[in-house]
Amino acid sequence: xxxxxxxxxxxxxxxxxxxxxxxxxxxxxxxxxxxxxxxxxxxxxxxxxxxxxxxxxxxxxxxxxxxxxxxxxxxxxxxxxxxxxxxxxxxxxxxxxxxxxxxxxxxxxxxxxxxxxxxxxxxxxxxxxxxxxxxxxxxxxxxxxxxxxxxxxxxxxxxxxxxxxxxxxxxxxxxxxxxxxxxxxxxxxxxxxxxxxxxxxxxxxxxxxxxxxxxxxxxxxxxxxxxxxxxxxxxxxxx
Ligand code: MLT
Numbered sequence: 250x251x252x253x254x255x256x257x258x259x260x261x262x263x264x265x266x267x268x269x270x271x272x273x274x275x276x277x278x279x280x281x282x283x284x285x286x287x288x289x290x291x292x293x294x295x296x297x298x299x300x301x302x303x304x305x306x307x308x309x310x311x312x313x314x315x316x317x318x319x320x321x322x323x324x325x326x327x328x329x330x331x332x333x334x335x336x337x338x339x340x341x342x343x344x345x346x347x348x349x350x351x352x353x354x355x356x357x358x359x360x361x362x363x364x365x366x367x368x369x370x371x372x373x374x375x376x377x378x379x380x381x382x383x384x385x386x387x388x389x390x391x392x393x394x395x396x397x398x399x400x401x402x403x404x405x406x407x408x409x410x411x412x413x414x415x416x417x418x419x420x421x422x423x424x425x426x427x428x429x430x431x432x433x434x435x436x437x438x439x440x441x442x443x444x445x446x447x448x449x450x451x452x453x454x455x456x457x458x459x460x461x462x463x464x465x466x467x468x469x470x471x472x473x474x475x476x477x478x479x480x481x482x483x484x485x486x487x488x
Contacts, residue, residue, distance in 0.1 A: 250423055251392040254412045254431040257354075257399030258361035266394060270386035271365030272379065272415065273482070274372065275398030276407040277454035278333050279355020281372040281470040282318075283487055285335040288375075288476035290344030294487040296356035300326050303351035310347060319351035323461040326351065334466050335374070347486075354405075358398035359482055365394065370480035370487055373411060373445050373473045376418070382479045384419040393419075395432070400454055407455070407470075409435045410448040445471040 255261060274280055283294045292314070297303035300319055307315050318331035325332030331342065333352050350356055362368050367386070371379040387393045395415060397408035413435035420426050428436070442448040449455055449471045458466055480487045 250387060250425060251427040252387070252395065252416055252420075252432050253392070253429045254395045254397065254409070254416075254435050256397050256404045256409055256431050257402055258358045258396050259399075259402055261361055261396070264364060266362055266365040266396075268364075268366050269392065269394050270383070270390050271362050271368045271394045271396055272371045272383055273359050273362050273368060273396045273398070274408045274411050274415075275352070275355030275358060276372050276411050276449060276470050277405075277452065277458060278335060278466055278470060279350070279352045279359075279398065280370050281374050281466075282333050282335045282338055283350070283370050283480055284372050284375045284476055284478060286338040286343045286348050287480050287487070288478045289338055289340045291338070292345055292347050292488075294348045294350055294480070295485060296359040296482070296487065297349055297351040298357045298360045300329075300351045303329075303349045307349045310349070314345065314347055316343065316346045316348050318348050319356075321353060323458055323463055334463060335469050336466060354398040354400055358396055359487070362396050363482070363485075366483075368482040370482060371411070371415065373471060374475045375478055376414070377474045378477045378479045380415060380418040383415060387419055387423075405454060406438070406452040407449045410438050410442065413437070413439045445473055
């Protein structure tokens with residue numbers, strides 16, 4: 250059995266993930282936001298690689314049921330109804346709606362992972378349910394790929410830490426598990442921190458969010474197992 254981690258989706262070529270079980274992680278904040286929106290009753294989330302693409306995708310959908318959401322440098326995109334804060338994804342704002350979401354790193358990573366089957370959306374917020382599902386995929390297929398969104402085309406601490414925790418949670422009882430170098434490094438990171446909060450709070454993404462007065466999103470994202478949903482990305486939409 251084998252688990253590969255990609256610390257950003259940059260090196261992935263079209264076809265690399267075809268037919269492989271994939272987990273996409275962007276803890277601060279896109280995948281936490283997607284999990285929260287779906288747990289609070291959103292019909293679907295459509296990830297867009299850019300804000301222009303989000304506007305185009307939304308214009309092809311029925312206006313009534315669509316909400317445009319997204320950020321640039323963590324701040325809500327002008328003209329969009331919502332930003333990328335999981336705290337904005339309340340039932341009142343999203344229930345029954347299709348959210349078209351454009352973020353700097355997270356939604357491009359989701360779009361890059363499209364060839365996977367299945368593509369699961371993961372975060373601390375749905376960790377236990379995600380680990381169960383990922384473990385079942387590993388058992389069935391003999392392999393799993395974890396794609397971290399990273400930050401500005403670079404390694405992101407909070408995503409790699411989550412990848413490490415996920416590997417630790419699903420490897421129990423498995424005798425022979427091959428890990429690529431990034432997966433080994435992700436597991437080694439676990440011991441550097443006392444827990445989720447410390448790992449997330451120390452990250453560059455957390456610093457950027459604090460500067461944008463969005464520091465509360467870090468505490469939100471660090472609270473593990475808020476939700477039991479495991480969103481799946483297929484046919485260009487996450488449900
Ligand atoms: C991203 O996709 O880059 C993020 O989730 C950044 C953010 O929302 O602050």
